Amino acid sequence: MNPLVSVVIPTYNHSDFLKLSLASVINQTYLNWEAIVIDNHSNDNTDEVVSSFGNSKVRLTKIKNNGVISVSRNLGIKEAKGDWISFLDSDDLWFPNKLERVVFEIQKLENQIDV
Numbered sequence: 001m002n003p004l005v006s007v008v009i010p011t012y013n014h015s016d017f018l019k020l021s022l023a024s025v026i027n028q029t030y031l032n033w034e035a036i037v038i039d040n041h042s043n044d045n046t047d048e049v050v051s052s053f054g055n056s057k058v059r060l061t062k063i064k065n066n067g068v069i070s071v072s073r074n075l076g077i078k079e080a081k082g083d084w085i086s087f088l089d090s091d092d093l094w095f096p097n098k099l100e101r102v103v104f105e106i107q108k109l110e111n112q113i114d115v
Helices: 015-026 045-054 071-080 097-109
Strands: 004-013 033-040 058-063 085-086
Touching: 004 071, 004 097, 015 033, 015 045, 015 058, 033 045, 033 071, 045 058, 058 071, 058 085, 071 085, 085 097
Parallel strands: 004 033, 004 085, 033 058
Antiparallel strands: none
16 A cells, blocks of 8 residues: 655745755655645745646645745645645755655554544
8 A cells, every 4th residue: 555645845935945845855766745835825936846846746836924924834735635744844854765754654553543
């Protein structure tokens, strides 16, 4: 099973960092993901950074919520189509095998967990 992982990336005026963050998602060894960038009314070139990747797995949603990050994350969750959700700050990077390792470890434990 290869569950779809939705990566929610809230951002505000971090276009320089966002480019690196998105690249770290796009370069994952685990391929079944989508990235949802929630832009909280940035006045930099966030739009251009997201569109520069030309990747249909990356979506951009623009909002104006006065900097409350939980609003951005919650909207990302609502827009997510994935089986699982992961958060990535727009000024953070992932190792290329991050999602692969997380999916592997969770699947290893799935049969041991009762909810």
